[in-house]
Amino acid sequence: xxxxxxxxxxxxxxxxxxxxxxxxxxxxxxxxxxxxxxxxxxxxxxxxxxxxxxxxxxxxxxxxxxxxxxxxxxxxxxxxxxxxxxxxxxxxxxxxxxxxxxxxxxxxxxxxxxxxxxxxxxxxxxxxxxxxxxxxxxxxxxxxxxxxxxxxxxxxxxxxxxxxxxxxxxxxxxxxxxxxxxxxxxxxxxxxxxxxxxxxxxxxxxxxxxxxxxxxxxxxxxxxxxxxxxxxxxxxxxxxxxxxxxxxxxxxxxxxxxxxxxxxxxxxxxxxxxxxxxxxxxxxxxxxxxxxxxxxxxxxxxxxxxxxxxxxxxxxxxxxxxxxxxxxxxxxxxxxxxxxxxxxxxxxxxxxxxxxxxxxxxxx
Amino acid sequence: xxxxxxxxxxxxxxxxxxxxxxxxxxxxxxxxxxxxxxxxxxxxxxxxxxxxxxxxxxxxxxxxxxxxxxxxxxxxxxxxxxxxxxxxxxxxxxxxxxxxxxxxxxxxxxxxxxxxxxxxxxxxxxxxxxxxxxxxxxxxxxxxxxxxxxxxxxxxx
Numbered sequence: 001x002x003x004x005x006x007x008x009x010x011x012x013x014x015x016x017x018x019x020x021x022x023x024x025x026x027x028x029x030x031x032x033x034x035x036x037x038x039x040x041x042x043x044x045x046x047x048x049x050x051x052x053x054x055x056x057x058x059x060x061x062x063x064x065x066x067x068x069x070x071x072x073x074x075x076x077x078x079x080x081x082x083x084x085x086x087x088x089x090x091x092x093x094x095x096x097x098x099x100x101x102x103x104x105x106x107x108x109x110x111x112x113x114x115x116x117x118x119x120x121x122x123x124x125x126x127x128x129x130x131x132x133x134x135x136x137x138x139x140x141x142x143x144x145x146x147x148x149x150x151x152x153x154x155x156x157x158x159x160x161x162x163x164x165x166x167x168x169x170x171x172x173x174x175x176x177x178x179x180x181x182x183x184x185x186x187x188x189x190x191x192x193x194x195x196x197x198x199x200x201x202x203x204x205x206x207x208x209x210x211x212x213x214x215x216x217x218x219x220x221x222x223x224x225x226x227x228x229x230x231x232x233x234x235x236x237x238x239x240x241x242x243x244x245x246x247x248x249x250x251x252x253x254x255x256x257x258x259x260x261x262x263x264x265x266x267x268x269x270x271x272x273x274x275x276x277x278x279x280x281x282x283x284x285x286x287x288x289x290x291x292x293x294x295x296x297x298x299x300x301x302x303x304x305x306x307x308x309x310x311x312x313x314x315x316x317x318x319x320x321x322x323x324x325x326x327x328x329x330x331x332x333x334x335x336x337x338x339x340x341x342x343x344x345x346x347x348x349x350x351x352x353x354x355x356x357x358x359x360x361x362x363x364x
Numbered sequence: 365x366x367x368x369x370x371x372x373x374x375x376x377x378x379x380x381x382x383x384x385x386x387x388x389x390x391x392x393x394x395x396x397x398x399x400x401x402x403x404x405x406x407x408x409x410x411x412x413x414x415x416x417x418x419x420x421x422x423x424x425x426x427x428x429x430x431x432x433x434x435x436x437x438x439x440x441x442x443x444x445x446x447x448x449x450x451x452x453x454x455x456x457x458x459x460x461x462x463x464x465x466x467x468x469x470x471x472x473x474x475x476x477x478x479x480x481x482x483x484x485x486x487x488x489x490x491x492x493x494x495x496x497x498x499x500x501x502x503x504x505x506x507x508x509x510x511x512x513x514x515x516x517x518x519x520x521x
Contacts, residue, residue, distance in 0.1 A: 048442035048499070050402035052420050058404040058442050060497065172464055186367040191398045192443030194370030199515040201481025206368050303401070344399040344421025 004030045006316055007096060007109040009087050009258065012040020014294025014305040015115035016068040018313030022113075023075035025317035025324035030107070031072075031079060032098060034086040037145070039065025040117055040294075042302060044140035046172070047165050050190075054337055055303035062144075064302070087116075090261040094289070111289040111316045114259055115309060118252035118273060118295035123157060126212030128248075132219030136166045136249035143173050151245025155222050156180045157210050161189035161301075163249035167197050170247075177202045178241050183209045183227055190346075211238060213246055222246055252299045259296075262287050271353025272298030278359045282315035283308065286359060291316050298357065300342075300350055307337045371479050372397055377512055381449065382428045387511075390433025390450035390459065394424045396443065405437040405446060435459040439499045449511060456511040457490065462502045466519060468492055474517040476506045484510045487517045 006022055008015045011033035019031045037043050045061020056064050072079050085100035096107045120135040122128070134142075134150055136158070142148040154175050156167050159182035167177045180197065185207050187194045194204060207227045214221040226237035253274035256266050264277045264285040277285040277292050284291050293312035294305035311334045314324055324330060342350050366372050372395065380393050394405065394414065399421045406416040406424055413430035414437060416422050433448045438459050440446075448459040468474055468489040476487035484506065491503035504517055 048497075050400060050442050052401075052403050053407055057402060058408075058440050174465075187370060190400050190443065191366050191370060192396060192400075192445040195366075195372070195395065195479065196444055198370040199477055199479050199481050200518075201477070204368075204370050340420055341401045343419060344401055346400060347421075 001095075002105060002107045004028070004107050004109050005320060006030070006111045006113070007032065007107060008113040008115055008313075009096070010040065010115035010117055010294065010296070011035075011038045011081070011083075012115060012117050012294060012305065013042055013064070013068065013302045014296070014309030014312070015040070015113070016065075016072065017306045017309030018113050018115060018293055018316070019079050020068070020071045020075070021310045021313035021324065021330065022317045022322075023072070023079050025314065025327075026322040027078070027317050027320055029075075029079045031081045032085050032087055033081070033083055036084050038069045038081070038083065041137070042068075044137075044144040045302070046144050046169055049303060050301070051303035051341060052337075055306055055341070057303070061302065068306075087258060090258045092263045092287070111320050112262075112291065113312050113316050114277070114285075114290065114292040114296050115294045115312070116255045116258060116296045118254045118299050120248075121251045121253055123210070123248050123250050125210050127215070128213060130213050130215055130219050131217070132215070132244055133213055133246045133248065136162050136247055139166055139245075139247050140169065143169060149173050149175060150247075151175060151219075151243065153178050153243040154245045154247055155210070155241055155243045156247045156249060158182065158249035158251070159184075159187045159189060159194065159204065159206070160249060160251060161193060163247075164189045164193035164197065166247060166249060167202060168193065171197075171200055171202075178243050179203045179205055179224075181208045181210060181224060182206045183231060209233065210246065214240070219244055219246055252295060254296050254299060256296070259285055259287075259290070259292060262290055264290060265359075267357065269298070269353045269356045271349045272357055276357050278357055280359050283312040284315065284319070289316075289319055298350065298353055304338060304341050304350075307334050307341070310334050311338075366397055374512070377479070381512065382426070384451060386428050387449060387451045390435070390448040390457065391428060391431045392426055392433065392435075392437050393447050393449050394426055395445045395447075396423050396441075399423060402442060404440045404442065408440045409437055410434065433459075435501055439495050439497075439501050444499070451508055451511065452505070454508050455505040456508045456514065457503065457505045458514060459501050459503050460516055462500045462517070463498060467494070467500060468502055468504075468517065468519070473520065474504070475520050476504070476510060476514050477516050477518050478513045479515045483518070484513055487514075489517075
């Protein structure tokens, strides 16, 4: 059994920010990530981020990842990082099991921050198992991390920010986006992203869905159908588009499994993307000493994940008896940033969801 | 319309243009029609010509008299939603953000596109500024009648 003071699972924007602030406070941190590269989803984000300068707005996502990793450099002695290490089990007696370098290792922690992110949702349609049907995350990884173009002619399903942004990145990489399809009556993501696609000639089809993919051994096209107000296909509106890739970007769901294994209360909160741990105002779950941040506690933008990670790191440190010298100032600043980021119409859903996922009582 | 198609209405577009007499010098056209949490255009303007205010979800507003048309905001906007526009004799001159390859070269003739990607007519590449962060700024001119329709350029090849 390996003894660790603070373990952070996930080295995306939330985990990296949590590690930095906890280390500043004097914690000894173990940061665990399953990927060979640090930064979580940031490493494949080639577009510039929104937000304010405090969240590094106008910087491309992969550059933010580099900056957050560089922020940990001064704490090399107290922040240990395991990469290509997957946490496969979590036990209520504060034990994690980790698969790394071909062996299982057991860790006993005093405090834990779950910054494990979210998983992509799938979409049921005929032939969705054909080669050439991708999730948006896979498309971004192939294209932006490894330099592999997943298809020459692509149909995108889903008009949230991910669908919109990945379309633009596909065009930058030299692909043709034949259409962007959205089942809802309105575009889901930021209209500035949608406008970028429209002026490059990409059709955006709302109230439309994919019925089936065509092809025997690989995607050769898709059949689309218009949807009525009850989201049912309208007979006679089917149309066919030739393509060699279909990209599914229909949303994310928080990865709640580790919190569940630890016995945390995990209600379903649709506004936050699915099952999420109940959190107190300091981001502590109903299990004492176990905190959560980032998409793992509700799907939002990376800007909110960074700030939420700082809060979790700050309070995990206090839980461990390491009060950050600027605790109150940082705490106040983070809360102000979060309410500002969530203050607009796009934050309404998050605000509603957070109310449902917040516990007023102290953790057990 | 913007909600369904990603294309702003002509009224929305017009609301972001100053009077034509003010376009003898280039001015920023802020095509941000939605309250989203973002403010680099405002915080990076050297002339305090773009106002967002305390709530970063508010839409940016241009103070026309302060705007020098420098185009810094064009390269800064994460949504690529800002261009500058000016009227010079019978030409409309724009600075637009450009993040695709190939990059246009000064003197080339490209195809001007409207907000739905439809060709408007020939667009002369006047100047190309390569930026370190890869959002390049291209100065391009078209016939003046395309002032309110122009959105971007397409490689003619």
